[in-house]
Amino acid sequence: MKPSTSHWGAFSAETAPDGRLRVEPHPADPAPSPLLGNLAAALDDPSRVARPAVRRGWLENGPGPDSRRGRDKFVELPWEDVLDRLAAELDRVRREHGNQAIFGGSYGWASAGRFHHAQSQLHRFLNTIGGFTASRNTYSNGTSSVLLPHVVGDSHAVLRQASTWPTIAERTELIVAFGGMPEKNVYVTPGGVTRHQTSAHLARLGGRVALISPLRDDLPSTVDARWYPVRPATDTALMLALGHTLVAENLHDRAFLDRYCVGYPEFERSLLDKTPEWAAGITGIPAADIVALAREMAAHRTLITVTWSLQRTEHGEQPVWAAIALAAMLGQIGLPGGGFGHGYGSMGDVGDTGPELRVPSLPQGVNPVDEYIPVARIADLLLCPGEAYDYNGEVRRYPDIRLVYWAGGNPFHHHQDLNRLRRAFTRPDTVVVHEPHWTATARHADIVLPATTSLEREDLGSGRRDTHLIAMHRIAEPAGEARDDYATFAALADRLGVSTAFTEGRTPRQWLEHLYGEWGDEPSFADFWAAGELPLPPGREHHTLFADFRAAPQAHPLRTPSGRIEITSATIAGFGYPDCPGHPVWLPPTETGPLWLIANQPHTRLHSQLDAGEVSQAGKVAGREAIRLNPGDAASRGIAPGDVVRVFNTRGACLAGAVLDDAVRPGVAQLPTGAWFDPVDDHPAGPLCAHGNPNVLTADIPSSRLSQGCAGQHAAVDVERYTGPVPPVRALRPPIERGNA
Numbered sequence: 181m182k183p184s185t186s187h188w189g190a191f192s193a194e195t196a197p198d199g200r201l202r203v204e205p206h207p208a209d210p211a212p213s214p215l216l217g218n219l220a221a222a223l224d225d226p227s228r229v230a231r232p233a234v235r236r237g238w239l240e241n242g243p244g245p246d247s248r249r250g251r252d253k254f255v256e257l258p259w260e261d262v263l264d265r266l267a268a269e270l271d272r273v274r275r276e277h278g279n280q281a282i283f284g285g286s287y288g289w290a291s292a293g294r295f296h297h298a299q300s301q302l303h304r305f306l307n308t309i310g311g312f313t314a315s316r317n318t319y320s321n322g323t324s325s326v327l328l329p330h331v332v333g334d335s336h337a338v339l340r341q342a343s344t345w346p347t348i349a350e351r352t353e354l355i356v357a358f359g360g361m362p363e364k365n366v367y368v369t370p371g372g373v374t375r376h377q378t379s380a381h382l383a384r385l386g387g388r389v390a391l392i393s394p395l396r397d398d399l400p401s402t403v404d405a406r407w408y409p410v411r412p413a414t415d416t417a418l419m420l421a422l423g424h425t426l427v428a429e430n431l432h433d434r435a436f437l438d439r440y441c442v443g444y445p446e447f448e449r450s451l452l453d454k455t456p457e458w459a460a461g462i463t464g465i466p467a468a469d470i471v472a473l474a475r476e477m478a479a480h481r482t483l484i485t486v487t488w489s490l491q492r493t494e495h496g497e498q499p500v501w502a503a504i505a506l507a508a509m510l511g512q513i514g515l516p517g518g519g520f521g522h523g524y525g526s527m528g529d530v531g532d533t534g535p536e537l538r539v540p541s542l543p544q545g546v547n548p549v550d551e552y553i554p555v556a557r558i559a560d561l562l563l564c565p566g567e568a569y570d571y572n573g574e575v576r577r578y579p580d581i582r583l584v585y586w587a588g589g590n591p592f593h594h595h596q597d598l599n600r601l602r603r604a605f606t607r608p609d610t611v612v613v614h615e616p617h618w619t620a621t622a623r624h625a626d627i628v629l630p631a632t633t634s635l636e637r638e639d640l641g642s643g644r645r646d647t648h649l650i651a652m653h654r655i656a657e658p659a660g661e662a663r664d665d666y667a668t669f670a671a672l673a674d675r676l677g678v679s680t681a682f683t684e685g686r687t688p689r690q691w692l693e694h695l696y697g698e699w700g701d702e703p704s705f706a707d708f709w710a711a712g713e714l715p716l717p718p719g720r721e722h723h724t725l726f727a728d729f730r731a732a733p734q735a736h737p738l739r740t741p742s743g744r745i746e747i748t749s750a751t752i753a754g755f756g757y758p759d760c761p762g763h764p765v766w767l768p769p770t771e772t773g774p775l776w777l778i779a780n781q782p783h784t785r786l787h788s789q790l791d792a793g794e795v796s797q798a799g800k801v802a803g804r805e806a807i808r809l810n811p812g813d814a815a816s817r818g819i820a821p822g823d824v825v826r827v828f829n830t831r832g833a834c835l836a837g838a839v840l841d842d843a844v845r846p847g848v849a850q851l852p853t854g855a856w857f858d859p860v861d862d863h864p865a866g867p868l869c870a871h872g873n874p875n876v877l878t879a880d881i882p883s884s885r886l887s888q889g890c891a892g893q894h895a896a897v898d899v900e901r902y903t904g905p906v907p908p909v910r911a912l913r914p915p916i917e918r919g920n921a
């Protein structure tokens with residue numbers, strides 16, 4: 181067995197005599213992820229990209245906007261031929277239009293492994309040939325990462341370093357968990373994780389949690405929580421009403437608000453009419469329950485947590501900011517186990533106690549181009565060159581993009597309103613994708629280059645707060661003609677005359693030795709490689725965010741303009757954005773519908789990765805992604821378990837397999853992300869995804885003009901039993917023309 185790691189856990193693996201990959205979790209992992217079960221089947225699945233492929237229309241007509249992109253077949257060609265064509269096209273675009281015409285943001289999770297990290301490789305390559313238009317922030321928490329610096333001066337600490345789990349276990353008496361703490365997400369930490377410890381912490385929470393979510397299983401069933409089945413997108417109204425009760429009953433901490441905050445009086449005035457009765461009508465939570473919860477919060481050491489999913493919505497700034505304001509009213513920010521936490525249950529490393537070491541990484545160089553977009557504005561970028569937009573107090577303009585280059589991401593998974601994204605992808609001259617699999621993004625490219633997976637190459641693996649650095653050995657031979665992204669970029673760099681600048685003359689193994697050597701020298705690389713891992717020193721078991729600020733606010737001011745918590749931000753107020761005014765407010769969603777769709781993270785795979793894997797496939801219903809409905813909503817629509825249903829709104833529709841579950845609040849449907857987009861172009865009822873990708877339904881709108889963050893978590897939809905001929909799922913079959921190469 182050889183060691184390796186993945187975003188969802190360390191493991192060892194070997195090819196068994198029957199030719200199948202045998203995978204075993206790391207022996208030190210107390211709670212291995214079920215997602216390890218996706219590795220074997222996906223490794224040599226027919227969805228692998230076997231050879232370099234060029235879209236028929238691009239081959240015949242050359243670069244240019246083309247509405248056939250995403251509908252055409254591909255022709256397989258020899259590597260050297262495709263590399264020559266691609267190098268010539270990169271050179272043409274930079275000479276004729278300038279390097280800012282290359283969009284290389286290439287957002288995505290790619291794979292674990294510090295050297296072969298796909299975006300780092302792409303960015304290093306593009307930097308060596310003159311730079312590219314980049315993207316900023318993430319789809320995960322791009323709204324909070326813009327808001328938080330205004331409110332508490334820092335986003336990094338709030339997103340990663342709140343009270344550690346042992347501190348919560350010892351000190352917290354009540355957790356009010358907006359969005360819950362979903363266990364499915366804590367198996368995942370970007371870059372790798374060797375010991376999954378969060379599940380055990382969750383199991384020990386006992387009866388201390390108030391679960392505020394439309395989904396009862398946003399907490400593990402082992403936690404005896406009180407469930408407040410809130411209407412989706414209304415948490416801010418509930419928070420404001422909790423604040424109203426604190427003021428009405430004089431339970432708020434005036435001394436804390438005076439000493440540590442600015443702008444509270446203005447916020448308090450806005451709470452006057454936010455009564456529990458008002459909020460009950462919006463949230464569906466009875467007024468008496470709101471009053472009782474507010475009293476309980478004031479009487480106990482209370483941690484208010486908000487999952488990242490809550491900010492991945494229209495007006496997603498508001499629940500985060502309102503929760504901070506509410507925690508400030510309780511006066512417990514900076515106390516062990518009290519105050520505000522963000523992202524517990526959103527990722528494995530939030531609250532974790534592992535070391536926060538800088539692990540080795542590939543230097544990306546310097547991008548000479550200063551153009552960028554907020555990451556979730558990709559479709560606007562391609563559709564609206566030259567158009568102005570607001571972002572965090574600036575007015576910016578979209579550059580004119582001629583070439584899109586993606587490696588390690590799947591925008592036809594992660595972006596919203598995929599039918600609009602399809603239109604956007606017809607606009608550039610050329611789209612290039614490196615991929616191990618024929619994802620929908622690969623299908624919407626002109627040039628697709630087959631990439632190895634992390635099992636097919638050597639690397640160094642470690643995630644944030646990981647307990648080990650893993651020597652990732654090569655476990656399998658590359659599928660087909662797949663090459664490492666590094667090898668592909670090295671070959672392109674050679675053709676463009678920048679070979680040495682890109683490779684520095686190193687082979688991949690020499691890079692690993694070099695990066696390891698720069699990071700530490702004990703044990704030697706050879707010993708580390710032979711051992712298969714290096715245990716890292718333990719981190720701090722107890723930690724509380726803002727403890728120093730609380731102890732001495734003058735000596736440890738926050739990095740806000742006032743040095744204090746900005747319950748009202750003069751800076752944000754000065755921007756004049758109606759969709760994100762100067763303090764937390766209730767802003768209803770623009771859309772309403774018969775059902776409210778929650779498009780959250782799947783429990784059977786990471787995002788869209790390895791959809792062909794066994795665990796992912798086992799979760800499908802009628803061959804499609806499973807949609808969960810409340811039994812009452814299903815009955816009123818004549819839907820039975822296992823039925824194929826059509827989920828639809830004005831933007832699009834998809835098919836899904838029905839599961840009935842009273843853990844889903846009435847009026848809500850839950851369809852996770854990640855089923856590979858499978859458009860049926862000629863469907864009589866309009867565009868349809870045969871496989872159940874919810875991003876055909878979500879709106880391509882930002883959370884607000886402040887952050888321009890992803891708002892993909894929600895959509896207003898309806899659902900009906902599907903009675904027409906059921907189209908086959910074709911997303912996992914390669915779109916190759918046979919016999920034409």
Ligand code: PGD
Pocket residue numbers: 287288289290291296297298319320321489492587588589590591593594595614615616617619631632633634665779780781786787788789790853874875878890892893894
């Ligand atoms: P992945 O499926 O992880 O999704 O979006 P993201 O694009 O990260 O895509 C990674 C791709 O990289 C896969 O196709 C994989 O095959 C490929 N890959 C892996 N390793 C390599 C490699 O070494 N080289 C190359 N070239 N390719 C590789 C995730 C994004 O989706 C995120 S982070 C969030 S939080 C968002 N969440 C939501 C949501 O809650 N709701 C909706 N509706 N939409 C969302 N989208 C976002």
